[in-house]
Amino acid sequence: MKIVLASGNKGKITEFRKMMPNDEVIAFKELIGEYEVAEDRDTFQGNAVKKAEEIYEKIQVLNLDEDILVISDDSGISVPKINNEPGIYSARYAGENASDKDNNSKLIRKLKEINLKNTPAYYTACIAIVYKNQTYTVHGWMHGNVIDKQVGDGGFGYDPMFIPKGFDKTLGELPHEVKKEFSHRSKALKLAKKVLEVIL
Numbered sequence: 001m002k003i004v005l006a007s008g009n010k011g012k013i014t015e016f017r018k019m020m021p022n023d024e025v026i027a028f029k030e031l032i033g034e035y036e037v038a039e040d041r042d043t044f045q046g047n048a049v050k051k052a053e054e055i056y057e058k059i060q061v062l063n064l065d066e067d068i069l070v071i072s073d074d075s076g077i078s079v080p081k082i083n084n085e086p087g088i089y090s091a092r093y094a095g096e097n098a099s100d101k102d103n104n105s106k107l108i109r110k111l112k113e114i115n116l117k118n119t120p121a122y123y124t125a126c127i128a129i130v131y132k133n134q135t136y137t138v139h140g141w142m143h144g145n146v147i148d149k150q151v152g153d154g155g156f157g158y159d160p161m162f163i164p165k166g167f168d169k170t171l172g173e174l175p176h177e178v179k180k181e182f183s184h185r186s187k188a189l190k191l192a193k194k195v196l197e198v199i200l
Contacts, residue, residue, distance in 0.1 A: 001200065004028050006037070006055035006072035009091075011156030016071070018176060019189050028055045028070070031062065039074070044088060045137055047074035048128035056130040067131075069200075071192065075125035075184060077158045079146055082110050090157065100157055104150055107161065111148040121146035121162065123184040127192045129199075136195045140187030155179070
């Protein structure tokens with residue numbers, strides 16, 4: 001089974017490959033080249049479904065001689081004290097093509113504006129699966145606190161700013177082997193694997 005990841009995010013691709021070591025996980029660009037899916041839905045689920053279905057349709061046109069399953073994920077961090085920002089705009093919080101550093105800097109600035117050094121936040125991950133023209137979705141969440149600085153250089157995205165519940169270190173400090181046990185994406189992926197067991 002070839003699993004095509006509908007993402008160009010290198011951090012996500014690496015993470016999925018680590019979580020699915022027994023499957024061939026490739027980025028969609030390896031099959032169809034450069035392509036941008038407009039993430040214009042108003043929920044994580046809406047964006048995940050749109051990405052997976054659009055990439056699936058593009059691959060179907062190639063008439064490949066093998067079963068193709070497309071997985072996409074839309075995820076982000078929400079901070080209730082600042083109107084659940086950045087939410088679905090997590091990847092482009094500081095603007096289109098913003099870097100992780102740009103996005104983190106904007107969130108830090110927002111927190112400092114209202115003197116929040118440490119406040120509750122949560123990550124959401126929605127995984128969409130498209131196989132044989134059927135679409136399935138699952139969700140995973142991770143709760144904790146966001147802080148007004150970056151600590152640690154591991155992970156990607158907002159990881160250096162997020163301290164998961166039950167820990168005193170940021171995701172940027174924790175090793176992958178620890179994070180994979182409770183991360184939002186890991187939880188969603190466990191449910192996605194149950195879906196795959198049924199449909200494959």
